[in-house]
Amino acid sequence: MSLFLCFRLKKNSSFKGSRSSWTNKGFGKQGKTLSFIRNMSRIIDRSKRRNISQVFTFRKLAVATKKFNPHCLVGEGGFGRVYKGYIGSIDQIVVVKQLDRNGLQGSREFFSEVLTLSLVQHSNLVKLIGYCADGDQRLLVYEFMASGSLENHLLDLRPGKEPLDWTTRMKIASGAAKGLEYLHDVADPQIIYRDFKASNILLDEDFNPKLSDFGLAKLGPIGGKEHVSTRVMGIYGYCAPEYQMTGQLTKKSDVYSFGVVFLEVISGRRVIDMSRPTEEQNLIH
Structure with a gap:
């Protein structure tokens, strides 16, 4: 199944045209995004959708x-x-x-x-x-996820609203960990999430968690490589230090971000909170 079949692009579609038309419509300089999509398409062709x-x-x-x-x-x-x-x-x-x-x-x-x-x-x-x-x-x-995001119930708590009880917090943390584990160890090819944070953990009516927003996700290393080299993306405070310094992405980068969110779940505090005294602004420190 080719990408163009996958997206059901017709001859009169706005995607029709030369590489320059892709660039002009914001699809990336020198067709970089088109190349990216083709590469992803080949992987999907080799995988069971x-x-x-x-x-x-x-x-x-x-x-x-x-x-x-x-x-x-x-x-x-x-x-x-x-x-x-x-x-x-x-x-x-x-x-x-x-x-x-x-x-x-x-x-x-x-x-x-x-x-x-x-x-x-x-x-x-x-x-x-x-x-x-x-x-x-x-x-x-x-x-539709009826209960919104973990951030809504943990970090943006409205006045008078009861905080999450301990059992619910651990239920959410456990479910989010299972979603991350699936991406790392079950999905084929492996997927590195790269954007693990409280606002991307959505909750249904029973507070079962689901990871959302995969716009920054990357395919894991292949061909015996230990990491994927990429520009650093994500939110300050959640990114693993080694990834920030080198741009070398592995599933351990996601695990670090999970640890940061787990600290937020336990404490009910944001990882970076500039409203606090200087020595308390960085939760990790």
Whole structure:
């Protein structure tokens, strides 16, 4: 299955054109993103696709979110805005993430997330229902997680709201660890998450955790190599020191980030909190 078949690109699609047209539409200088997508496609061709996503039109997702009504807005991030919606054809409440073309993440991260989630399926990974690559619109459609993120219940606790009890905290930490373990030791090829943090751990109505947001995920080392060399990405405080210094990425980088989040789970404190006295601003220290 080629990438172009995978994305059902038609002859009149906006993806048609020369390498320069890809560059002009923000797909990366000198076709770097196109090359990246082709490489990922070859890996998917060699692997069994476990989670084939649906393709949605922009119009259908506009209907699902009531024309991206502000009342349906449930959050914003580096990717863009996140809306709650309902898709009648599949009778399901969903979350729709709309790429901000001027935001921190671009088409490379969009396709990385679609392709990564096409390779994996686990109870502690959020399910990608589908996507939209309609004209210059980029949207991702996920299952709805009723309890929001771990960050909402742990680090952004509203006044008067009860903090998570110890049993629930350990349940969330254990489930998140299982999701990470699956990416590292079961997924084929191995996947390094690279963005493990409280805001990316989503919770269902029973507070079962699922890892989300795979835009920064990388395929693990192959051919006997011990690491993947890449530019440093992620949030300060969560990144492993050796990865920050060398750009050499391994699954141990994710394990370090898990340790940081586990400290947050235990303490209820952010890893970096500039509102505290100087000696208490870095939780790890």
